Amino acid sequence: MARKLAQALGEFAANLRFSQLPTAAIRTAKTGVIDCVAVMVAGSVELPVQILRKTLNGLGGVPEATLYLSAERMPAPDAAWINGMAGHVLDYDDFARGHPSVVIVPAILAEGEALDASGADIVTAYVAGYEVWMELVTRERGNYQMKGWHPTPLIGALAAAAACANLRRLDAAAVTAALGLAAAQASGITASYGTMAKSMQVGKAAHTGVISVRMAADGMTALPEVLDHEQGFLRAVSPAGDVDVQSAPRLGERWHITERGLSIKRYPVCYCAHRAIDATINLISRQPLEAEDIDRIEVSLSRIHATILKNHRPTTGLAAKFSAEFAVAASVLAGNVGLQEVNDAFVTRREVQELMRRVTVVTNENYDPEAPGFALWDQVHVFLKDSRVLESEQVRHALGNAKRPLGTDDLRRKFLDCMAAGDQGFDAEQLFRDLETLEHLASCRALAARRRGPAAAAA
Structure with missing residues (x-):
């Protein structure tokens, strides 16, 4: 590879322009x-988000950007952090080898x-962010989470x-520096799963992206070989060193975003559980x-997914995810398994706790070569007291998966439900139309400006 990966x-990222984007990539x-x-607004009312908001609000700074499109404004790096946390706190955000949108958006x-x-x-x-996300995350042949890394913020x-570098129109050298500066700060661990820290570290990655680009724009530099150096980022975080740092990227020749797309979540829980939910509900x-x-x-479930779904007797909504x-x-x-179910009150109900004790996870290593970490399919068997056994279908792709996508009506329904849950006073229908175009x-x-009332006019 003549040029270094970064x-x-x-x-x-420096040269990408709207006119170059395929129609499917725009969509x-x-x-x-x-x-x-949608999920950012829905998550905005959650306690962990409000704790971070309180902490950062005390630091001051120039109010450049809104919090979850509300009337409240903060410095852009802090707004990105809070909004990223809000977008992930419900575990309702989209999936593509991790959760790219909740950091990028x-x-x-x-x-x-x-x-x-x-x-x-x-x-x-x-699109620039998604392409870099997928280019990097697919170079790892192992599984970040089995080492303890949370790939979304990492x-x-x-x-x-x-x-953000594309947005600021930085030149290639400055974008390379921004990537190196982001790599110097990137982190996130799976031990945070099921706690407030999980969404916090995801939001922090959005903050890191904004602040790294601003530092690079002001002249701060980093090692150009930061990604593929012998002691560089990709080798350092690789669980077993089985990472491709040699292949030249083909960005702009092939588009990850059109080949891999996005999987939209129907349930506000870890994506590893979605196929089992679909199987159970259908049964x-x-x-x-x-x-x-x-x-x-x-x-x-696959052994990897069973390891990620680590909470066997949860007593909180966060742990139940x-x-x-x-x-x-x-x-x-x-x-x-919706917003009405994934909360402390429902999780601690006697009948829920009692039925959980009768659920057993059986693991396998029959992995899907097209979806690292996933088994070829997930399935549920229900053993009845009258000796009958009910068998669900074998679910390879959850509804909402990029290969089994939601329709526009389903996406709109989720959007409106989330807007109502966040209760920020939006004209949700108009906001949806704005985002569609x-x-x-x-x-x-x-x-x-799609908020209703005097606060919107004053913002």
Whole structure:
């Protein structure tokens, strides 16, 4: 590889323009922004987000960007941090080998407001960030999470830096420096799963992207070989050193975003549980059951996903997001695993706790070569007290997966539900229409004007 990897990525991000984007890339980018704005607003009322808001609000600074498109404004790096945390706190954000949008979107909306960027600028920056995200995350042949790394903030910090650098029109050398500066700060650990720290570290990656680009714009430099050096970022974070640092990227020749797309979550829990939820809900819809009829339930998952879904007897909504036992029990009892179920009150209900004790996880290593960490399929078996055994379908792709996508009506329904949950006083229908046609918006600042009432006019 003649150029160093960071230099190749820097050149791509520096030179990418809206006119170069394939139609499918524009469509996927807008889906990512729509979904992230929705879950960001829904998560804005959660306690962990308000704690971070209180902490950062005391630091002051120039108010450049809105918090979750509300009337409140803060410095763009801090707004990106808070908005990123809000977008991830419910574990409802999209998926593509991790969660790229929830790091990229808060960063580019915050920096975009500071710069008065257009909608087309936002779309272009999103694609730049997504391409860098996927280029880096797919070079690792192992599994970051089995080593303890949380890939979303770990790699997402660099993706956010690439996106913001494109937004600021930095030259290739400065983008390369921004990537190196982001790599110097990137982190995130799986021990945070099921705690407030998980969404905090995701939001911090968005902050890292914004601040790294600002430092590079002011002249700060980093090692151009930062990604592929013998002691560089990719080798340092690789669980077993099995990482590709030799292949030259083909960015702009092939588009990761059109090949891999985005998977939109239907349930606000870890994506590792979604196929089991689909399997259980579909089974129960065909064969209605009462909990007292069930002797036990077995759910088949890959060993990696079973390790990630580590909370076997959760007692909080946060912990339940990483519990296969809860996911299946809620599916049986409520016929859904939504915002009304993933909370402390529902999780601690006697019947939920009791049914969770009857759910067993059975692991396998029959991995899907197209989806690292995933088994070829997940499946649920329900053993009844009358000796019958009910078998679910084998679910390879959860509904909402890029290969089994949600329709526009389903995406809109999720958007409106999230807007209502966040209760920020938006004209949600108009905001959805604005985001659907984002590339035609003259200024991304107009998005915050979709709030109703005098606060919107004053913002």
